[in-house]
Amino acid sequence: MRPQLPFAPACERNKVPILAQLLNILPGTGALLEIGSGTGQHAVYMAPRFPHMTWQPTDLEAELEGLRARLEAEGCHQIQSPVPLDVAVGPWPEQLFEAAFSANTAHIMGWPEVCAMFGGIGGCLIAGGVFCLYGPFNRGGGFTAPSNAAFDADLRARDPRMGLRDVEQLARLAECHQMRLDEELAMPANNFLLVFVREAP
Ligand SMILES: C[S@@+](CC[C@H](N)C(=O)[O-])C[C@H]1O[C@@H](n2cnc3c(N)ncnc32)[C@H](O)[C@@H]1O
Numbered sequence: 001m002r003p004q005l006p007f008a009p010a011c012e013r014n015k016v017p018i019l020a021q022l023l024n025i026l027p028g029t030g031a032l033l034e035i036g037s038g039t040g041q042h043a044v045y046m047a048p049r050f051p052h053m054t055w056q057p058t059d060l061e062a063e064l065e066g067l068r069a070r071l072e073a074e075g076c077h078q079i080q081s082p083v084p085l086d087v088a089v090g091p092w093p094e095q096l097f098e099a100a101f102s103a104n105t106a107h108i109m110g111w112p113e114v115c116a117m118f119g120g121i122g123g124c125l126i127a128g129g130v131f132c133l134y135g136p137f138n139r140g141g142g143f144t145a146p147s148n149a150a151f152d153a154d155l156r157a158r159d160p161r162m163g164l165r166d167v168e169q170l171a172r173l174a175e176c177h178q179m180r181l182d183e184e185l186a187m188p189a190n191n192f193l194l195v196f197v198r199e200a201p
Contacts (some may be wrong), residue, residue: 005073006066010104011041014191016105019046021185021193025130027120028052030087035087035117036105038063038072048076056093058085069087082155087117096126106170107152110161115173120181122177125198133194136186138166145190167194 026032029052037043037057044059047055071079087093087109100121106114121131137147143149147162154161158182171181174196183195 002166005070006039007112008039008041011190014069014103014134014144014187015042015045017188018042018193019049021187022046022132023100025132025195026050026053027098027130032058032059032099032101033093033097033121034123035085035100035102036108037067040067040074040082042101042103043079044070044074044076047079051078053098054078054080054185056080056097057082058188060084060086066124080097087120088113090120092120092124095124096129098123098126098129099123100131102132106133106135106165108138108162114165118170118173118177118179122179122198125179127200129198130182131198133170133196135191136164137170137194138164140168141166147163148190169194170194
C-alpha cells in the first residue's frame with residue numbers, strides 16, 4: 001500500500017492562485033530555490049508548469065522524509081533531490097539561482113530566522129533574480145483583516161517567536177541584502193505575494 005503522504009489543505013487552496021502569479025513573474029529558465037518546502041505539494045504542482053526551470057526543494061532535516069516521499073510519488077524530472085536547509089544554520093547552496101520561492105514560512109520562523117532567510121537568499125540569487133514570498137503579512141504596522149489578527153494571536157500563543165511580519169519591515173530587511181520590494185500582490189484569503197528583486201552588486 002502507498003504510504004500516506006504529508007498533506008497541507010492550505011496548499012491545495014493557494015497553489016492555483018500562486019501559480020497564476022508565478023507564471024507572470026518567474027523567468028522561465030534557470031534554477032529556483034524553494035525554502036521550507038514542507039509537504040512538497042507546491043513543488044510537484046508548480047515545477048511541471050516551468051519545463052525549462054529546475055526546482056530545488058529544501059526544508060529542515062526533520063521534514064525531509066515526508067517531502068522525499070511526495071517527490072518520489074509525484075515529482076517530475078526538473079525537481080532536484082531535496083536538501084536539508086535550516087536558514088539560520090545553512091549551509092546555503094553554492095550555486096546561484098534565478099529565482100527563490102517560499103510560502104507560509106515568514107510567520108512560522110522567528111525574526112532572526114527571517115533575517116537569515118533574506119541574507120541567504122540575497123547571497124544566492126543572480127542580479128535581477130526574484131524572490132517570491134507568499135503568506136499573510138501586516139501593512140503599516142496593522143493587520144489587514146480580523147482573521148489575520150486571530151491567526152497572529154494563535155501563533156504567538158503557541159510560540160512567541162512566531163507571528164505575522166510587516167511588509168515595510170521586510171522591505172527594509174531586503175534592502176540590507178541587495179534586494180528591493182518590487183511588487184506586493186494581493187492574494188485570496190488576505191494573503192500577499194511579495195516579489196523582491198536582487199539588485200546588481
Ligand atoms: C507552515 S509550513 C509551510 C510549508 C509549505 N511551504 C507550505 O506552504 O505548505 C512552514 C515551513 O517552514 C519550515 N521552516 C521553519 N523554520 C525553518 C528554518 N529555520 N529553516 C528552514 N525552514 C524552516 C518548516 O519546516 C515548514 O516546512
